[in-house]
Amino acid sequence: MGRVSLGFSVFGKIMKHGYHVDTVTLNVLMKGLCVSGNVSKALEFHEEVVSKGFRWNEGDVVMYSTVIDCLCRNGFVNEACVFYREMVGNGVCPNGFTYGSLIHGLCGVGRVWEGFELLEWMGVFDEMVKRGHKPNIVTCTVLMGGYCLNGNVDVARELFDAVVNWGFARDVWTYNILIHGYCKVKRLDDAMRVFNEMHREGLVPNLVTYNSLIDCYCKAGDVWRASEVFETMHYSGLTPDIVTCCIILDALCKRQDLKHAIFLFNQLVEKGLEPDVWSYTILINGCCTNQRMGEAMNLEKEMRLKNLVPHTVTYTSLIDGLCRCGRISCAWNLLKEMHANGPPPDNITYSILLNALCKNQYLDEAIFLFNQMIKSGLEPDVFCYTIMIGGYCKSKRIDEATNLFKEMLMKNVVPDIATCTILFDGLFQSGKISYAWQLVNMIRDTDPPPDVLNYLDALFTSEHDDNKCFASAYC
Numbered sequence: 001m002g003r004v005s006l007g008f009s010v011f012g013k014i015m016k017h018g019y020h021v022d023t024v025t026l027n028v029l030m031k032g033l034c035v036s037g038n039v040s041k042a043l044e045f046h047e048e049v050v051s052k053g054f055r056w057n058e059g060d061v062v063m064y065s066t067v068i069d070c071l072c073r074n075g076f077v078n079e080a081c082v083f084y085r086e087m088v089g090n091g092v093c094p095n096g097f098t099y100g101s102l103i104h105g106l107c108g109v110g111r112v113w114e115g116f117e118l119l120e121w122m123g124v125f126d127e128m129v130k131r132g133h134k135p136n137i138v139t140c141t142v143l144m145g146g147y148c149l150n151g152n153v154d155v156a157r158e159l160f161d162a163v164v165n166w167g168f169a170r171d172v173w174t175y176n177i178l179i180h181g182y183c184k185v186k187r188l189d190d191a192m193r194v195f196n197e198m199h200r201e202g203l204v205p206n207l208v209t210y211n212s213l214i215d216c217y218c219k220a221g222d223v224w225r226a227s228e229v230f231e232t233m234h235y236s237g238l239t240p241d242i243v244t245c246c247i248i249l250d251a252l253c254k255r256q257d258l259k260h261a262i263f264l265f266n267q268l269v270e271k272g273l274e275p276d277v278w279s280y281t282i283l284i285n286g287c288c289t290n291q292r293m294g295e296a297m298n299l300e301k302e303m304r305l306k307n308l309v310p311h312t313v314t315y316t317s318l319i320d321g322l323c324r325c326g327r328i329s330c331a332w333n334l335l336k337e338m339h340a341n342g343p344p345p346d347n348i349t350y351s352i353l354l355n356a357l358c359k360n361q362y363l364d365e366a367i368f369l370f371n372q373m374i375k376s377g378l379e380p381d382v383f384c385y386t387i388m389i390g391g392y393c394k395s396k397r398i399d400e401a402t403n404l405f406k407e408m409l410m411k412n413v414v415p416d417i418a419t420c421t422i423l424f425d426g427l428f429q430s431g432k433i434s435y436a437w438q439l440v441n442m443i444r445d446t447d448p449p450p451d452v453l454n455y456l457d458a459l460f461t462s463e464h465d466d467n468k469c470f471a472s473a474y475c
Helices: 002-016 023-035 039-051 058-073 077-089 096-108 115-130 137-149 153-165 172-184 188-200 207-219 223-235 242-254 258-270 277-289 293-305 312-324 328-341 347-359 363-375 382-394 398-410 417-429 433-444 450-459 464-471
Strands: none
Touching (some): 023 039, 039 058, 077 096, 096 137, 137 153, 137 172, 153 172, 172 188, 188 207, 207 223, 207 242, 223 242, 242 258, 242 277, 258 277, 277 293, 277 312, 312 328, 312 347, 347 363, 363 382, 382 417, 398 417, 398 433, 417 433, 417 450, 433 450
16 A cells, blocks of 8 residues: 555656646556555545546546456445446446456345346346457356346356357356256256266366255255265265265254264264364254253263354254253253353344243243343344233233234334234233224234235134134244
8 A cells, every 4th residue: 555655646746747647647546546455545536537527538448447346346336337337438348357347246246136236237248248258257157156046047057058159168166056056946857967967078076066966955855865966976086074964964853863863973073074063053953853952962062072162053952942841941041151151142042932931921031031132132023022922911911912012013023913813812802802903003004914914804804713723822
């Protein structure tokens, strides 16, 4: 940055003496600001130059491209798009580097798949081709990833085929993008066809390839096919990594096959694979779901012996398991431990313990915990409010349930069908039908989802007993 400052010092002297400044000088200064990360100063400098009547010419593509690339690399993609339109509007013709930078930037930001920006990067690519600038394989692969993330995997396939006609050789990364795209939209047969094409091209799939396929088969519930791919990976000489381990452990635990999950975990550890926090958390959650709390707690201790710090999800799984077993005081102690040493509990952690307390008639303790949650800085969501309203109704404290419901509306938390069913069930049972009418109008003002509106429309025209089933999960 010191040299950039020196450059601008010399520039100031040049301007002071009335010498002419050419495009090359301005480009060097702009590039210096961009390379040093001073994006805002680069934009200010550009505006200042334009405001003084300086006209950019066709040779200034370097300056524009440098700024666009810098903006995209620093996450200022909207500003890069504005700069690009200004560039074209001033008659400066973009080159391959300009287009490549812009496409990479647009495909790299998290919001790129929304509305305007999606159309923007598609349009930039089309214009790039029309102007005769052939994209390189990296640009094409990034763009393929953009299409896949947006679910347009067929368009990604067209681009995948087109790169061959443009004279590019597709690599493992290109194939992985398309395979992952097909897996994302659950088109497993297409993913396997691309996998087989990859073999015919003489390319060797890597762990990313296999993990995408294994993950997709597991999520589809086809563990047998996933194990086939796993064996193929093993025979090809690849060693499973921790990602592979987590994918398979998660699938086995969700199938309640804890025996094989523990066997696989131990086998991989024996082969030298170092488990991480997530692999332990998956196995702990599996044990908790199956109410094998002794094994779950032992795994948590084992984590600590390996200097692995449990995450919020780890603690939440343990608290959920303890609550399922009726060990609410132990679950509360874990929550206290989270408050004392971290990690911080989230809404899910609180909702699990609140639900257990309310179901077991510990309403005052639940109220204390609910208030503690708010004091800690967390905003209760619809699930937390519904649990507490259900607790009040179950204890026949209808006025407090109604007040909490009104508080929920005031905080712009929109009730769902469970919230409304539980509250109105309590109001009808206590004979407070007039309260119910008042609340109906308040709920309508919150723009609730269609199922809530349908419920409200039918509330006073159908048998109330038909709706009691909705409350059973919370009461």
